[in-house]
Amino acid sequence: MRQIILDTETTGLRVEDGNRILEIAAVEMVSRKLSPPERHFHRHINPERDSEPGALNVHGLTTEFLADKPKFAAIVDDFLRFIEGAELIIHNAPFDIGYLNMELAKLGRGKMSDYVSGVIDTLRDAKEMFPGKRNSLDALCDRFEVDRSARTLHGALIDCELLAEVYLSMTRGQDSLLIDSTAATDSHDLAGLAAAASAARDRRGALKRVAASEAELAEHAAYLDALDKAVKGQCLWRSLDTEAATA
Known part of the structure; x- marks a missing residue:
């Protein structure tokens, strides 16, 4: 199965305000194994406008740096060939898909759904797995002990690499x-x-x-005592212990 972990950086938060994509990265994973770096897709793009101050603080990609980069129209064919037929894995997919659909529409190239087999939104899945918790990419990296020390600013490629590790952890993909x-x-x-x-x-x-120590067993017993008291003698583990002792 071919999957693509995808991320974009943009000039601002709202596509409705005329913001554009300025960086796109796509990391290939086949049968839950990451492909080597030469199989990745990564482009900086001239968005033909300045970034909003808040967005610039996040990605650090200045108008001057992007001035000589290709426009989206120049990279679209390579991008669509790379993702064709794959399943996309995106954190907060509606954001990235919304921007990509906008860029494709400007060129009369349809929508992302015309090119891929499906989309997995890891933010939506994380909210189902950890309701009420913080589920940003940074928070998930911390939760799954994914090293993000090399990430000083948001960048599409490094965010894809981090998300790949988070996704495998979320789906227990320790093949x-x-x-x-x-x-x-x-x-x-x-x-x-x-x-x-x-x-x-x-x-x-x-x-x-590894056997539990005497101290750990005592701590566990104390925890069960407190739990049993809280549920008025209905602790499942206590009832299982009783059944095992009388069997």
Whole structure:
């Protein structure tokens, strides 16, 4: 399965105010494995206008820096060829898709939905997974322990790379721990999948078993005591312990 992690930087927050795209990045992932950097798509774009002050503070891409960069019309064919048929992964997808649809409309090139197989919005998914929590890309990086120390300003390419790691963490995509995708690419090849999983376990070695200390067991028991009291003796774990003891 071919997926593209995509991000844009723009001259401002509202497309309705005539803002434009000034940077676009797309990172390829095939069967949940990131492709090498030479397979990525990354362009700075002359937006033909200045950035709003707030946006400039975020991305740091000045009008002078962008003055000699190609306009969107000059890169659109390369961009559409790169994303064609793929599933897009975007954080806050309506924002980026809205801007891309605007740029395509200016050129009479249809909409993004004409070129891709679908769109995953990681912001929407994160809100479902962590309701009431902060779910910005920075917050998700912190939650999933993704290193973002190299990110001083927002940039489309580095944001794509960070989002790729966040997405794999969100979807528990640790394929390398269990299955070598090059050894069994057909999901219906059960024998191949089993062999690949066995080989991966051999490479990994036996899983370590770490027993809880006496202090940890005591802390756990105290927690269950408090929980059982709070629910008036209806603690599920306590009832399971009782059932196990009388079995």
